[in-house]
Amino acid sequence: MLAFLGRRILIAIPTVFLISVFVFTLQHLLPGDPILVMAGEERDPEIIAALREKYRMNDPITVQYLAWAGNALQGDLGISLRTQQPVLELIAEKLPVTIQLAVMALIIAILIGIPAGVLSAYKKGTWIDWLANIIALSGLSVPNFWLGIMLILLVSVRLGWLPASGYLPLSEDPLQSIRVMVMPAFVLGTALAATLMRHTRSAMLSVLKSDYVRTARAKGLREGVVLVKHALRNALVPVVTVITLLFGELLAGAVLTEQIFTIPGFGKLVVDAVFNRDYAVVQGIVLCTGIAFIAMNILADAAYRVLNPRMSDQ
Amino acid sequence: MTDPSPLLDVRGLSIRVAGTAEPLVDNVSFTLNAGETLCIVGESGCGKSLTALALMGLLEGTPLRVERGSAMFQGIDLLSAAPDVLRGLRGDRAAMIFQEPMTSLNPALRIGEQIAEAVRAHRDIPRDAARARAAEMLQRVRIPAAGKRLDEYPHQLSGGMRQRVMIAMALANDPALLIADEPTTALDVTIQAQILDLMRNLGAETGTAQIMITHDLGVVAEMADKVAVMYAGRIVEAGTTAQVFDDPQHPYTLGLMSSMPSLAGDQGRLVTIPGSVPSPDDMPRGCRFAARCPFATAQCEAPPPLAPRGTGHAVACWHAPLEDFAVGQRREVPA
Ligand SMILES: Nc1ncnc2c1ncn2[C@@H]1O[C@H](COP(=O)(O)OP(=O)(O)OP(=O)(O)O)[C@@H](O)[C@H]1O
Numbered sequence: 001m002l003a004f005l006g007r008r009i010l011i012a013i014p015t016v017f018l019i020s021v022f023v024f025t026l027q028h029l030l031p032g033d034p035i036l037v038m039a040g041e042e043r044d045p046e047i048i049a050a051l052r053e054k055y056r057m058n059d060p061i062t063v064q065y066l067a068w069a070g071n072a073l074q075g076d077l078g079i080s081l082r083t084q085q086p087v088l089e090l091i092a093e094k095l096p097v098t099i100q101l102a103v104m105a106l107i108i109a110i111l112i113g114i115p116a117g118v119l120s121a122y123k124k125g126t127w128i129d130w131l132a133n134i135i136a137l138s139g140l141s142v143p144n145f146w147l148g149i150m151l152i153l154l155v156s157v158r159l160g161w162l163p164a165s166g167y168l169p170l171s172e173d174p175l176q177s178i179r180v181m182v183m184p185a186f187v188l189g190t191a192l193a194a195t196l197m198r199h200t201r202s203a204m205l206s207v208l209k210s211d212y213v214r215t216a217r218a219k220g221l222r223e224g225v226v227l228v229k230h231a232l233r234n235a236l237v238p239v240v241t242v243i244t245l246l247f248g249e250l251l252a253g254a255v256l257t258e259q260i261f262t263i264p265g266f267g268k269l270v271v272d273a274v275f276n277r278d279y280a281v282v283q284g285i286v287l288c289t290g291i292a293f294i295a296m297n298i299l300a301d302a303a304y305r306v307l308n309p310r311m312s313d314q
Numbered sequence: 315m316t317d318p319s320p321l322l323d324v325r326g327l328s329i330r331v332a333g334t335a336e337p338l339v340d341n342v343s344f345t346l347n348a349g350e351t352l353c354i355v356g357e358s359g360c361g362k363s364l365t366a367l368a369l370m371g372l373l374e375g376t377p378l379r380v381e382r383g384s385a386m387f388q389g390i391d392l393l394s395a396a397p398d399v400l401r402g403l404r405g406d407r408a409a410m411i412f413q414e415p416m417t418s419l420n421p422a423l424r425i426g427e428q429i430a431e432a433v434r435a436h437r438d439i440p441r442d443a444a445r446a447r448a449a450e451m452l453q454r455v456r457i458p459a460a461g462k463r464l465d466e467y468p469h470q471l472s473g474g475m476r477q478r479v480m481i482a483m484a485l486a487n488d489p490a491l492l493i494a495d496e497p498t499t500a501l502d503v504t505i506q507a508q509i510l511d512l513m514r515n516l517g518a519e520t521g522t523a524q525i526m527i528t529h530d531l532g533v534v535a536e537m538a539d540k541v542a543v544m545y546a547g548r549i550v551e552a553g554t555t556a557q558v559f560d561d562p563q564h565p566y567t568l569g570l571m572s573s574m575p576s577l578a579g580d581q582g583r584l585v586t587i588p589g590s591v592p593s594p595d596d597m598p599r600g601c602r603f604a605a606r607c608p609f610a611t612a613q614c615e616a617p618p619p620l621a622p623r624g625t626g627h628a629v630a631c632w633h634a635p636l637e638d639f640a641v642g643q644r645r646e647v648p649a
């Protein structure tokens with residue numbers, strides 16, 4: 001397993017390089033000049049010239065890239081044009097918020113989606129299956145923002161059970177932090193739960209027809225053991241792949257959800273940076289997201305190998 | 315005469331897909347005594363597997379239903395017992411192995427665990443005792459280096475080895491009855507012989523009665539004390555192996571005999587019975603073999619009963635034992 005991880009990380013290096021080049025180039029091809037934004041209303045030519053010098057905007061783009069990449073390797077992703085904070089610091093501050101949201105949403109999605117998928121496959125064609133499918137379909141078709149607003153109105157405004165917005169770091173008060181995040185995580189998790197449910201259902205349906213499930217029954221195992229130990233364990237192999245593919249959806253959804261619940265996370269950082277043409281921050285964010293994607297894929301492959309022993313000795 | 319009640323007494327078993335006209339398995343009866351081996355033989359699709367699955371209570375989740383019949387096994391009717399009672403029996407007093415060793419083991423679990431869980435499903439024993447039992451069983455099915463194999467996954471074993479694992483699993487609780495559904499069909503010829511050898515020896519060692527399903531008369535000759543020949547869902551001839559081989563009385567049995575590969579070493583079937591099995595939606599009301607039968611007459615439009623022809627021998631044919639037919643009287647069967 002360690003050798004496998006090492007190999008995967010080595011292979012990832014060129015990918016990270018390509019991402020960085022892509023990010024850097026694209027950024028500079030986009031219209032709009034951040035220096036003009038920074039210089040303010042007056043657009044004093046002297047200030048503009050000084051700013052250009054300061055941010056090395058006059059150097060050739062390759063020199064700019066090398067300087068940027070060299071610094072990035074040392075953990076220096078530059079300074080935000082707007083807040084003057086180091087980009088890495090900004091990201092390190094906001095990322096845990098979004099990770100907490102995404103992880104909680106994923107847990108909720110897994111806790112709802114996988115059991116629902118197992119049950120509806122097992123009870124295929126009964127009212128339980130129908131109900132699960134109808135709920136899943138609604139979960140997919142209800143837009144996040146609408147569900148979010150409705151939940152805020154009901155749970156926060158009417159019932160006063162949970163706060164409507166805000167954030168509390170996990171390190172300060174774990175329980176309270178989770179409590180504050182539950183509603184946004186639920187909103188973000190439901191659509192994923194629906195997708196997971198449908199994939200789990202179809203994977204379970206094919207696994208339940210397999211010979212080894214019949215063998216498990218022929219041994220006289222209890223239905224619960226047959227379902228979980230024999231069927232679900234094998235059905236999870238494709239489902240894990242789906243979870244990886246959902247990661248992008250999860251991040252995009254997190255950005256939107258943070259806006260609805262005014263959570264000061266990565267999403268807000270992204271939106272602010274893009275609107276202000278804060279090059280350094282956008283570059284840092286995309287780079288970090290790209291690396292996170294690669295890391296997720298490696299993790300998923302590792303999980304895939306654990307679930308699927310046939311892969312292990314290849 | 316001291317005839318203790320048989321280990322398994324199947325009477326009038328009929329299986330049908332709900333809403334279809336003719337049952338897929340029709341009025342099947344046979345008995346099996348302790349320690350005996352019965353072979354059920356017949357062409358593909360004649361209902362051998364359905365019969366076996368029905369006895370094990372494994373038809374659930376399919377559109378197939380047991381319509382009639384009883385199957386008394388150690389005081390329990392396998393066809394009407396509650397699911398929990400059947401689950402308690404399965405893998406314990408009655409076990410089954412399947413045709414496809416490649417897909418019948420769970421690819422995600424170590425084989426030691428797959429055997430041990432069969433033991434623990436029926437015995438309240440600690441994990442390491444179950445594991446020890448698994449190792450012992452692997453040894454008994456003659457798997458080399460059994461102790462080391464416990465932690466291997468099915469994909470690390472050949473087809474023959476996997477079928478040995480299936481046998482080990484099935485016999486782990488010393489069942490009184492083992493149903494083997496074409497256990498060697500998917501294997502190479504040399505491996506087939508080894509597995510059959512193993513099953514015969516283990517059967518003799520443990521006294522486990524076996525129902526061996528096959529479409530290969532060679533297997534029957536090697537394994538069986540008794541034979542039931544099935545055609546299109548019905549038993550057409552039953553008897554001891556000697557009776558059926560030396561004195562076949564049903565035209566279908568005769569056809570099977572002549573389609574057996576000769577001992578001269580030719581591979582495959584030399585003579586096949588012309589025509590094909592009637593499809594389930596198009597079952598004749600009378601004798602189901604009539605369309606392929608060289609002896610068919612108008613009488614055969616009524617279904618022939620499985621009638622006794624001497625002790626233990628029974629044949630379902632109006633014209634058995636066919637002695638009245640001179641060769642010239644046989645009709646031509648359209649191919
Ligand atoms: N789940 C099912 N639904 C409907 N029909 C079925 C089902 N399973 C089997 N059958 C039908 O029942 C008949 C008997 O099938 P069965 O599997 O018992 O045959 P078999 O004698 O075991 O044949 P083989 O030698 O190919 O294993 C076949 O015509 C088959 O098409």
Ligand code: SF4
Pocket residue numbers: 564565566601602603604605607608609610611614618630631632633634
């Ligand atoms: S009953 Fe008639 S059709 Fe059927 S096997 Fe006998 S002779 Fe042939």
Ligand SMILES: [Mg+2]
Pocket residue numbers: 362363364495496
């Ligand atoms: Mg079969």
